[in-house]
Amino acid sequence: MNADPDTIVALATPSGVGGIGVIRLSGPQAVALAEAIAGGGIRSRRATHRRLRATDGTVIDDGIVMVFPGPHSYTGEDVVELQGHGSPVLLQQLVETARGLGARLARPGEFTERAYLNGRLDLAQAEAVADLIHARTAAAARLARNSLDGALAREIEPVAAEIRELRVLIEAEIDFGETDLESAVAPEVADRVAALVAGVEALRARLHPARVYSTGMRLALVGAPNVGKSSLMNRLADAEVAIVTDRPGTTRDLLRANIAIDGIPVELVDTAGMHDSADEVERIGIERARDAAAGADLVLEIRDMARPDARAALPDLPGIPVLRVWNKADLMPGASVADGLLVSAVTGSGLDRLRAAIREQAGLADGAGERFSVRTRHLEGLENVATALGRIRAEQPPDLIAEDLRLAERALDGLLGRGDHEALLGAIFAGFCIGK
Numbered sequence: 001m002n003a004d005p006d007t008i009v010a011l012a013t014p015s016g017v018g019g020i021g022v023i024r025l026s027g028p029q030a031v032a033l034a035e036a037i038a039g040g041g042i043r044s045r046r047a048t049h050r051r052l053r054a055t056d057g058t059v060i061d062d063g064i065v066m067v068f069p070g071p072h073s074y075t076g077e078d079v080v081e082l083q084g085h086g087s088p089v090l091l092q093q094l095v096e097t098a099r100g101l102g103a104r105l106a107r108p109g110e111f112t113e114r115a116y117l118n119g120r121l122d123l124a125q126a127e128a129v130a131d132l133i134h135a136r137t138a139a140a141a142r143l144a145r146n147s148l149d150g151a152l153a154r155e156i157e158p159v160a161a162e163i164r165e166l167r168v169l170i171e172a173e174i175d176f177g178e179t180d181l182e183s184a185v186a187p188e189v190a191d192r193v194a195a196l197v198a199g200v201e202a203l204r205a206r207l208h209p210a211r212v213y214s215t216g217m218r219l220a221l222v223g224a225p226n227v228g229k230s231s232l233m234n235r236l237a238d239a240e241v242a243i244v245t246d247r248p249g250t251t252r253d254l255l256r257a258n259i260a261i262d263g264i265p266v267e268l269v270d271t272a273g274m275h276d277s278a279d280e281v282e283r284i285g286i287e288r289a290r291d292a293a294a295g296a297d298l299v300l301e302i303r304d305m306a307r308p309d310a311r312a313a314l315p316d317l318p319g320i321p322v323l324r325v326w327n328k329a330d331l332m333p334g335a336s337v338a339d340g341l342l343v344s345a346v347t348g349s350g351l352d353r354l355r356a357a358i359r360e361q362a363g364l365a366d367g368a369g370e371r372f373s374v375r376t377r378h379l380e381g382l383e384n385v386a387t388a389l390g391r392i393r394a395e396q397p398p399d400l401i402a403e404d405l406r407l408a409e410r411a412l413d414g415l416l417g418r419g420d421h422e423a424l425l426g427a428i429f430a431g432f433c434i435g436k
């Protein structure tokens, strides 16, 4: 249960001008405060049109008041939404009026934190709320939506159930058995644990690639001058982001474009053509190009089909995959390449294959890992479960086996925020916006 008796208030819609703006209140005084602002006798779960007044009685705005009594509300507490005109000035006055009446300004994510503390959401679902709000592509939003429906809990529930059963087996023996004798159940427990470890690791491997839907991917387009880096960026972005000319050295600085490739949020970074240059500005640009390559998740090394010798001296890129892309295919009809992909920024040929290759680089073979939004925290949690279970051996004393089962269970509980996870909560909810 949320032990904080404060009633909190915040603007729930983005700050700025809009058709409407919504103020949200949650806590024991929410209804009383709303009635002080909008007048008494508001019926629950109905849209009621009222004048919204400051404490001195002056009308701030008129709008819709909605009361959602706890526990069947978003936070599990009494929640009130005041919908006014979308004027930042008026909405601020409403927030200030609620504060003057005793409400406290909500911290980022505090509404969702209360929902979690009151058992309305598990921790993975609370994270999904943030992921949903911040989703950069429709695919990312769909995955977050699935998470909000409890997808992670469903995946790990069978693991949790099996661990519980094994704990019962081994602890019953500790409690009632002859502890100095060899454990009778340890071999069976060890066998079942081995199967669990394999299952948890498979789950982790399956979920891992889905992280990219929230983290996104950074792609650097690098190569010699004039090979068509900027043209390719414009083509992929479907916009004239970069200047294109037939003069080598057109791009001098980094240029960025955010696009989606099969639902993956991708940041494209166009760079200056790499070559030996005496020009100071160009040299700095080339240095930036190298840095961009070193900071990328994937480097697209662009080459020119018509000038195969025009190549860039790429910096050392340990651990960063490099995909060679031969551009200007249209100039060499019928040609093929053995190393990399053949595309034309002008005609668009080969770009579907390029997109597929990028998706593959992200670890997303068809349909893999795509069921719900995955955070690094979830993957680390699963790793901790597998590590604790992986220590268990049939030859060990039962109390050691029981201890590792307990640790595995605790790691699993941490995924959904069951049990005591104070430090974790702060870190997770700090990533929210105010009003959610």
Ligand SMILES: Nc1nc2c(ncn2[C@@H]2O[C@H](COP(=O)(O)OP(=O)(O)OP(=O)(O)O)[C@@H](O)[C@H]2O)c(=O)[nH]1
Residues within 6 Å of the ligand: 224, 225, 226, 227, 228, 229, 230, 231, 232, 243, 244, 245, 246, 247, 248, 249, 250, 251, 252, 271, 272, 273, 274, 327, 328, 329, 330, 331, 343, 344, 345, 346, 347
């Ligand atoms: N035929 C043909 N021409 C292309 C293609 N892609 C780019 N070009 C032309 O190649 C020239 C250079 O294109 P850019 O996109 O500016 O090349 P860049 O690699 O960004 O060049 P720098 O910024 O100078 O390093 C322009 O004249 C483009 O129109 C292509 O696929 N086919």
Ligand SMILES: [Mg+2]
Residues within 6 Å of the ligand: 229, 230, 231, 242, 243, 250, 251, 270, 271, 272, 273
């Ligand atoms: Mg360019």
